Amino acid sequence: MSSGSLHPYLALKYEHMFYLIYDTMKDGNLSRQDFSKLLTRLAEVKGLEPKTKEYRELQERVNGVWAGLMKGSRFYRHNPSQLHLNITEWLEYWKDFARAAKQCEGWPDTSIDGHVEYLWQRDFVDLVFDIMDKDGDNVVSRDDYVRLMAGLGLEKEASSEAYDVITRAKNNSQRLKREEFSDLWLAYLTNENPKSHPGNCIMGILELDPRS
Ligand SMILES: [Ca+2]
Numbered sequence: 001m002s003s004g005s006l007h008p009y010l011a012l013k014y015e016h017m018f019y020l021i022y023d024t025m026k027d028g029n030l031s032r033q034d035f036s037k038l039l040t041r042l043a044e045v046k047g048l049e050p051k052t053k054e055y056r057e058l059q060e061r062v063n064g065v066w067a068g069l070m071k072g073s074r075f076y077r078h079n080p081s082q083l084h085l086n087i088t089e090w091l092e093y094w095k096d097f098a099r100a101a102k103q104c105e106g107w108p109d110t111s112i113d114g115h116v117e118y119l120w121q122r123d124f125v126d127l128v129f130d131i132m133d134k135d136g137d138n139v140v141s142r143d144d145y146v147r148l149m150a151g152l153g154l155e156k157e158a159s160s161e162a163y164d165v166i167t168r169a170k171n172n173s174q175r176l177k178r179e180e181f182s183d184l185w186l187a188y189l190t191n192e193n194p195k196s197h198p199g200n201c202i203m204g205i206l207e208l209d210p211r212s
């Protein structure tokens, strides 16, 4: 576990991500239930019916993400056998991720001390991309992006504005490829300057607390 304080902008983004994507039941605690609901939401966005092969495949991938997160997060839990994660533990988890990413200048495989594996997070980014990319051509359009964000509870207009920001960096081509999406997501998890990277808006445009 790392010492030192978490950068306030990173803390803001990790909290936003916690409530938007992971804590779907909105009780400030991340548990298995949240992932069950996340599965339902993702299946709805993708238009998958329960009991189909595609649905079962999605279920397996979501289960894998949950298992990967829980395995590493035991180092941050008050009681390592507990199967949930509160927001304080969540922030500690990502603080170490950011440090590891800084050190390797990319997606880290593990924390610096080697105790925590992060491969599940790359699987999750891939999964999110696959959910958005409804026609499977490896490109995410504005409609694709807005559909997913709406499924997660973000306003359509706000999602559309965020899409403008994250695609503006590439001459408004308005198309997002898999590798670009992954780069933007990593920037969201690691970048400390609100103005310096479009990836900061990958989960919507965040309002900064003027005190920070
Ligand atoms: Ca929850």
Ligand SMILES: [Ca+2]
Residues within 6 Å of the ligand: 132, 133, 134, 135, 136, 137, 138, 139, 140, 141, 144
């Ligand atoms: Ca597509």
